[in-house]
Amino acid sequence: MANAIEAHGLDVGYGGRQPAVKVLSGLDLSVAAGSFLSILGPSGCGKSTLLRVVADLLDPLGGSISVLGDTPHAVRSRRDVGFVFQDSTLLPWRTVRDNVRLPLDVGQGRLTRTIDDRCDELLDLMGLAGFGERLPHQLSGGQRQRVAIARALLGQPRLLLMDEPFGALDEITRDRLNDELLSLWRRTGATILFVTHSIAEAAYLGERVLVLAANPGRLAKDLDMRPFKQDGNRCSREDPAVIAAMAELRGALEKAS
Amino acid sequence: MRQAPLPPALTIALPVLGAASILLAWQFLLPWLGVPAYIVPTPTAIAGVFQKSFALLLGNLWPTLIEALAGFVIGNLAGVLLAVVFVHSRVLQAAYFPIVLFFNTIPILALSPIIILIFGLGMAPKIVIAAVICFFPTLVNMIRGLDSASDNEHELFRVLSATRWEIFWSLRLPRALPMLFSSLRIASATAVIGAIVGEWIGSDKGLGALIIQATFNYQSDRLYAAIVLSSSLSIALFAIVVLLERRAIRY
Numbered sequence: 126m127a128n129a130i131e132a133h134g135l136d137v138g139y140g141g142r143q144p145a146v147k148v149l150s151g152l153d154l155s156v157a158a159g160s161f162l163s164i165l166g167p168s169g170c171g172k173s174t175l176l177r178v179v180a181d182l183l184d185p186l187g188g189s190i191s192v193l194g195d196t197p198h199a200v201r202s203r204r205d206v207g208f209v210f211q212d213s214t215l216l217p218w219r220t221v222r223d224n225v226r227l228p229l230d231v232g233q234g235r236l237t238r239t240i241d242d243r244c245d246e247l248l249d250l251m252g253l254a255g256f257g258e259r260l261p262h263q264l265s266g267g268q269r270q271r272v273a274i275a276r277a278l279l280g281q282p283r284l285l286l287m288d289e290p291f292g293a294l295d296e297i298t299r300d301r302l303n304d305e306l307l308s309l310w311r312r313t314g315a316t317i318l319f320v321t322h323s324i325a326e327a328a329y330l331g332e333r334v335l336v337l338a339a340n341p342g343r344l345a346k347d348l349d350m351r352p353f354k355q356d357g358n359r360c361s362r363e364d365p366a367v368i369a370a371m372a373e374l375r376g377a378l379e380k381a382s
Numbered sequence: 383m384r385q386a387p388l389p390p391a392l393t394i395a396l397p398v399l400g401a402a403s404i405l406l407a408w409q410f411l412l413p414w415l416g417v418p419a420y421i422v423p424t425p426t427a428i429a430g431v432f433q434k435s436f437a438l439l440l441g442n443l444w445p446t447l448i449e450a451l452a453g454f455v456i457g458n459l460a461g462v463l464l465a466v467v468f469v470h471s472r473v474l475q476a477a478y479f480p481i482v483l484f485f486n487t488i489p490i491l492a493l494s495p496i497i498i499l500i501f502g503l504g505m506a507p508k509i510v511i512a513a514v515i516c517f518f519p520t521l522v523n524m525i526r527g528l529d530s531a532s533d534n535e536h537e538l539f540r541v542l543s544a545t546r547w548e549i550f551w552s553l554r555l556p557r558a559l560p561m562l563f564s565s566l567r568i569a570s571a572t573a574v575i576g577a578i579v580g581e582w583i584g585s586d587k588g589l590g591a592l593i594i595q596a597t598f599n600y601q602s603d604r605l606y607a608a609i610v611l612s613s614s615l616s617i618a619l620f621a622i623v624v625l626l627e628r629r630a631i632r633y
Contacts, residue, residue, distance in 0.1 A: 182537050201543060208541045210534045217633045218556045231552050232542035260633050 127194060129284060129316035130156040130179060134188035137174050137342075148174045150341035151188070156318070158193075158283075161310055161358065163331030164320045165374060167382040171342025172320040176286045179318065180208055193283055200284065204228070207277030207315075211289040213269035215261040215276075222248070222257035225275045247275040250309070267298035274306075278313065285310075285317045292322060303330055307358050324378065328371050329360060336374060338381035346377035423603040431607040438592075443611055445588040449505055449577035450615065453512020458569055460513065461520030462562065468521075469528040469554070470546070486518040490579060498584045508580030508588070515576035516569040523565035527558030563627040570619035574612055589615075 137149040148171040156162050164172045177183040178190060181197035192200045200206055215224045223230075225244050248254055251271040261269055270290055277285060291299045303326060310317055321327050327334045328350060336346035353360045353367045360367050388396070409424050419427065432439065464482075468475035494511050501507035531553050539549050581590025589612045596605035 177537075180537075180541055182540055201541060204543070206541065208538065210538070212532075212534060214532070214534045214538050216535070216553070216556070218559075218631070227538075227552075228542055231539060231544040231548040233545070262633055 127158055128155045129158040129160070130154060130190070130192055130318075132188065132190040135178070135185050135190055136187035137171065137178055137183065137185050147186075147341040149178075149185075150343055152343060154335075154344070156316060158316055159314050161307075161317045161330060161332045162319065163327035163334045164318065164337065165322070165324060165327045165334060165378055166337035166342070166345075167339050167378065169342075170337040170339040170381065172337055173288050174342065175337075176208070176288050176318060176320060179284070180206055180286055204232070204280045205282050206284045206286060207280065207282040209270075209273050209277050209285070209287045209290045211292050213261070213266075213273040215269055215272055217261050219261075220257065221253060221259050221261070221264070221272050224261065224272055225279055227276055228279050243279060243281075244275075247278055251275045251305070265298075267294050267302060270294065270302065271305075274309070278309070281313070283315055285313075285315045287317065287319045289320055289322060291326070299326070304359070306330065311358070324371050324374050325362065328367060328374060329362065330358075332358060334374060336377040336381055345381040346374065348374060348377075420600055420602045423606055427603045428606045428610065431603045435604065435607075439607060439611055442587060442589050442592045442608070443615070445505060445508075445585075446574070446577050446581065446590065446612070447615060449508040449580065449588065450512050450573040450619065452505075452509045453576055454516055454569055454573035454619065456509065457513030457516030457573070458520045458566060461517045461565075462524050465521050465524030465528060466550075468525055470550075475525075482518070482521065490515055490576065494579055494583050498580070503584050508577050508585065511580040512573045512576030515572045519568055519572075520562070520565045523561045524558055527561030528554045530561065531557045559631055563623065563631065566623045566627075567620060570623050571616045573619065574616045578612060 132152055132154040135149055135152040135154070136147065138147040148169075152171075152175070154175075164175065166172045174183065178185050179192055179197060181201040190197060193205060215221075216227070219227070222244060225247060245254075245257070248257055251274060253268065253271055253275065256264065256268065261272070264272070273290070291302050294302065306317075306319075307330065319327070319330055321330075332349070332351050332354065334346075334348045334350055335344065336348075337343065338345040348370065350360065350370065353364060353370060355361070405425050408422070409426060412422055413419070413424060468479060490511065493514065494507075497510050497514070498507045501510055528550075535553055535557075536549070539553055544552070577588065578590035578593070581588035582594055585591045589608050592608045593605060593612075596602070596608060
C-alpha cells in the first residue's frame with residue numbers, strides 16, 4: 126500500500142529565515158496508509174509541530190513532505206484531514222450538533238449538505254445520541270472530546286491528526302475513549318497520527334510508536350507494536366511482552382529528554 | 383469564612399427595605415435636622431414636580447432621549463466598524479490607533495465647545511458628544527474581543543480552509559460579543575452623560591438645559607426631578623442592552 130506520509134530531511138523552525146529555534150531537524154518519516162502511529166516525546170521535541178506541518182498549518186523550512194501522495198496544502202484544501210486538539214476547541218455558542226456540522230458551514234471544499242445525514246450517525250457512534258441540542262458547557266470533558274472527534278470525522282477524512290486529545294481526561298474516561306478510538310479507526314480505515322505524553326496510551330493504541338528527542342527534534346526510536354497486538358489492534362496491558370516494550374519506550378524517552 | 387447565601391425572599395425584600403429606609407430618612411430626618419428645602423427637597427416635593435410639571439419634564443426628556451440614543455448608536459457603530467478595520471489591517475492599526483488613543487485623553491468637557499463651534503446649537507453637537515463618549519471604550523473592547531479567539535480555534539478554521547469572511551463571521555464576531563456587550567452597558571450610561579453635557583454648554587432644551595436653568599433659579603425640586611429623570615433614562619437604556627445581551631449570548 127502507498128504511504129500516507131512521506132517526509133525526507135524535514136526541517137521545521139519558528140522565527141523566519143534564520144530561526145532561533147529549530148524544532149525539527151532532518152526528520153525522515155514514512156507512515157503506511159491506514160496505519161495508527163503514536164508519537165511520544167518530551168516537551169518541545171516537535172510532536173505537535175510535526176502534526177501542524179502535515180496539516181498545512183505550518184510550512185517546513187527545508188526537506189520534503191508528501192501527504193496522501195500530494196502536498197499538505199492540497200490535502201487540506203480538499204478536506205482530507207481531520208484535526209483534534211487537546212482542548213476540544215468547541216465553539217461555546219454552538220450546540221453539539223452545530224459544532225459537529227461546522228465543517229459544512231465554513232470552508233470551501235468537497236463537503237456538501239448530503240454529509241449532514243452523517244451528523245446523527247456520528248453522534249450515535251460517539252455515544253452522544255440525545256445530546257445534539259446541548260451546549261458545550263453542559264457536557265463533561267470526555268463528552269466534549271467525543272464531539273470534537275465527531276466533528277473531525279464528519280468529512281470522512283483519510284487522515285486524522287490528534288494532538289494529545291485525551292491529555293486532560295481522567296484515566297477511566299481515557300481508557301474508554303482509547304477503545305472507542307480503536308474501533309473507529311478499524312471502521313473508517315483512516316490513517317491516524319496520535320500525539321501523547323503517556324507511554325501506556327502510545328503503546329496501547331499505536332501499531333507503531335515513534336519517540337522524538339528534543340533540541341532539535343529528531344527520531345530517537347521507532348518501535349513496531351504489531352507483534353503484541355491481538356484482536357482489533359488491542360494489546361493486553363498486563364502482557365509481559367507489552368510491559369517490556371513499554372520499558373523500552375520509557376528508556377528511549379528518558380534518553381531523549 | 384464565607385457567609386451563607388440569603389433566602390430567595392430576602393434577596394428581593396432587603397433591597398426594597400434598604401431603599402425605603404433611605405427615602406424615609408430623606409423625607410423626615412433631613413428636614414428635622416434643619417437641612418433647608420432649597421438644598422435637599424423631600425422625595426414628596428420632587429414627586430410633586432412630576433405631577434405639576436409633567437409636560438415640562440417630558441418636553442425636556444425627548445431631546446435628551448433622542449440625542450443619547452442617536453449618539454449611542456452612532457458612537458458604538460463607529461467603534462465596532464473601526465475595530466473590524468483595525469483587526470484586519472495591522473498596518474492601519476499601528477498607524478492610527480495611537481492617534482485615537484491621544485484623542486481619547488482629551489477631556490470631553492474640553493472637547494465639547496469645539497464640537498459646538500463646528501456643529502452649531504441644534505441637536506447635532508449633542509449627538510456627536512454622546513457618540514464620542516461611547517466610541518472609545520467600544521473600540522478598545524471590540525478590538526480585544528475580535529482578537530480573543532484562541533490559537534487552536536484559528537487553527538481549526540484553517541484546517542477547514544475557512545475564508546477570512548467566515549473566520550470573521552463564525553469565530554471572531556461571536557467571540558467578541560461578550561466584550562462588546564460589556565462596553566455597551568457602560569455606554570448606556572455615558573451616552574446620557576454626553577447628551578446632558580452637550581446641553582449644559584449650549585441649549586435651551588433637554589434635561590441638561592433644565593438642570594442648568596433650575597440651578598440658576600433655585601428651583602431645587604425641579605433640579606432633583608431632572609436628575610431622577612436622567613438617571614431613569616440611563617437605567618432604561620441599560621435594561622435594553624441587558625435584554626439584547628440575554629438574547630444574543632445564550633451560553
